Amino acid sequence: MSDYKCEACGKYKKPDNSELQIGDEVGFSVGKQSGRTIRVSAKEGLITAIDGDRLTIHVKRGGDYVRQRAHVTQIGAPNGITLELFGVCLCPVVKAPA
Template structure:
């Protein structure tokens, strides 16, 4: 996870989702309704089987193949969406471009 942590601001850099390829191990969040007004969110790990534009087919154990949008996937070693929500995302690269 250290490759994702910015040395300047201490926040986490977003992963480059354009570099996904078949065979990569990725994680994503899945939400399932458990009742009329309750839901359960789970973190799933799987391997990329196929890439069709922004829709990526991920094979998940005991669930089979799931189609997931590229923006919802994270490399296995990257922090998840909750970490970015709590800690914030690094914007240092944007600041360097503007300067």
């Protein structure tokens, strides 16, 4: 979680799904239709393959799912409510010297 908190201003950084990598843990939802209702359940898994904006996510004992990059959330990343409560960090990104 601390990865997303800015040390300079104490606000949270917006998670950036363009930086997702193989091995990252993500959450996503799965909709299952039963009768006229759709049950949505939340799942978490590990990214095992990336093909452009298509992520293959392996869920323990749950198989593999393919999701669009924009439709997953990073585990530990602040959600919308957190961002609203604490504010979003707008500090310029400073790369630490290698």
